[in-house]
Amino acid sequence: MTASLTTILPADRIHSRLIDRIAYANDASYFRLVPQAVVQPNSIGEIQSLFKFTQQNKIPMTLRAAGTSLSGQAVTDGILVDISKHWGEYSVEEGAGKIRFQPGIVGGFLNNVLKPHKRRIGPDPASIDACMMGGILANNSSGMCCGTTENSYKTIHSMTFVLPNGFTLDTSRPDAHKIFENEQPHIARGLLELKQRILNSNTKYKDETLAEKLRRRYQMKNNNGYLLNAFLDFDHPLDILIHLLIGSEGTLGFIAEGVLDTLPDYNYKYTGQMYFKNIRDAAAAVYPIKQSGARAVEVMDRESLRSVEHLPGVPTILKELPAGATAILAEYQASDSETMLQFKKEAGRVIHELKLIHDVEFTDDPIQQAALWKPRKGIIASVGAMRPRGTTSVNEDVAFPVQHLADAVMALVNAIYFKGAWSHPFDPRLTTPRPFHQPDGGTIAAPFMQQMRRWQYAVVDEVSLVWLPFGAGRLGMVLALPPAALPLADFQARVDADAWAHWLDAFAEELGTVTLPRLAVRAHVDLAATLKQMGMALAFTGAADFHHMGDGPLLISKVVHEATLEVNEVGAEATAATAVVMGRSIPHPRFNLVFDRPFFCAIYDLSTTAILFAGYICAPDT
Secondary structure, three states, rough: HHHHHOOOOHHEEEEEHHHHHHHHOOOOOOOOOOOOOOOOOOHHHHHHHHHHHHOOOOOOEEOOOOOOOOOOOOOOOEEEEEOOOOHHHHEEEOOOOOEEEEEOHHHHHEEEEEEEEEEEEEOOOOOOOOOOHHHHHHOOOOOOOOOOOOOOOEEEEEEEEOOOOOOOEOOOOOOHHHHHHOOHHHHHHHHHHHHHHHHOOOOOOOOOOOHHHHHHHHHOOOOOOOOOOOOHHHOOOHHHHHHHHOOOOOOOEEEEEEEOOOOEOOOOEEEEEEEEEOOHHHHHHHHHHHHHOOEEEEEEEEHHHHHHHOOOOHHHHHHOOOOEEEEEEEEEEOOOOHHHHHHHOOOOOOHHHHHHHOOOOOEOOOOHHHHHHHHOOOOHHHHHHOOOOOOOOOOOOOOOOOOHHHHHHHHHHHHHEOOEOOOOOOOHHHHHHHHHHHHHOOOEEEEEEEEEEEEEEEEEEOEEEEEEEEOOOOOEEEEEEOOOOOHHHHHHHOOOOOHHHHHHHOOOEEEEEEEOOEEEEEEEEOOOHHHHHHHHHHHHOOOOOOOOOOOOOOOOOOOOOEEEEEEEOOOOHHHHHHHHHEEEEEEEEOOOEEEEEEEEEEEEEOOOOOOEEEEOOOOOOO
């Protein structure tokens, strides 16, 4: 392959050594693909030749700028085209009303170039001081302020692109539309046909036509796939294509040059951080804060804040916040003092109406503002650093209309993937196969873990109970084993809200042995009926009292719980070594619980009294 590529590029811009290819196997995501070769073209002609070469040899070709995206667009097991070199030219045009640039230039650099002109580019990804314009355009990157009104899609003026068939066009040319229609008639015609199919589609889904659905979806930040709103926003096929190339992640062509309309820079900023008792109160505050004129409204939950509270310069209050507390970082921005004065009045008004747990001080001091923004800008890396060794940080973006954010956040909080690490791990050397007796009378072999220690234990109405804590102990698993002679249906009939309360009150510390099968359970459950049966029927009616959670009449309309529960002996080796060092004589256990038949299992949060997962285990692997 290297020999073939040297017909396109000189050898010093082709990297095929294993060490070079491994260096490009990762981007900022958790994906890893080793490319067959890394090439660094410096002209449109070389890009055209690479398109032709990869098509002829049926090899994938991936374009890469800085590689800072978290979604894996910049890795490949084909040919990786690195455009971070040789593509760094730019020019300020029309009195700084526009800026022209090549894709290998860092976004923050362009803002520094525009700053003396009191202008800026619209896109503002958090990584703007590292990511490059090729990725900003190809991903339609946006950050904390630009939203859907100042992103690349909305501020692109023109571009020079190269299609995979080699066709190249500078769309700023006066005759660009005519050239495109004449030289690429099949593409132009196909784009218009797609537009008509969208407009003419009368099929409705949830009372929306396809066109109505697209308009609604793209009112929010939505980079999931191509920006199909281009078919609704533009009439000419070239304009549609330009805006499909934005956000296409390099799959439709190469953007060799872009021209963005610049925007006024905001010289006046007013920044403050607010603290709330819980995430719902914070989420409910986002809409009124946004309506008051704030350009940035960032929610950070307690775990996120905990990951940065040790950093120098961050607010000292972070370490003092109670469990469940949530912060909102808000910033008002204006280009003149008169507008900012109005924003300050609005900020004071809205703060007075919020349910805050601590006094808030807004500031216009750049140094103090930088201290407030520092934790937010580094929070993804800080949260990722808290993950257990050997695991990967996975990020997902979800968009909701801001006025429904509070309900959406609560729904997401209760859609749980749970993989528990025991506070007191099981020794895998003690794991042995045993039969598990199923409800139908049959048995299956399963690996059973075993551990003797002091547990929270109880027996209530012949049901044996034990509490197995996770992590630091805030979360734990309640296991309830019915008598062997009691049919599962009869046991289920006994488990209600009263029984649960009696169980929790009965726990006391006892020495005993717990023998538990490894579990791998996945469930999608509508909990509404179950919660009503367990005593929460009132919460689903107009008589529910949730006034502490928000203004206006609130009730629960639906509870859909999706959970994955996986438990095993994680971390047992270190504990086994410690147990040997202790060297004490082993006392006689007071109880011996063997969960070798159907039992009740619940993941419970001591601090919030929330049941995160509940179900009957009828087989260890379901």
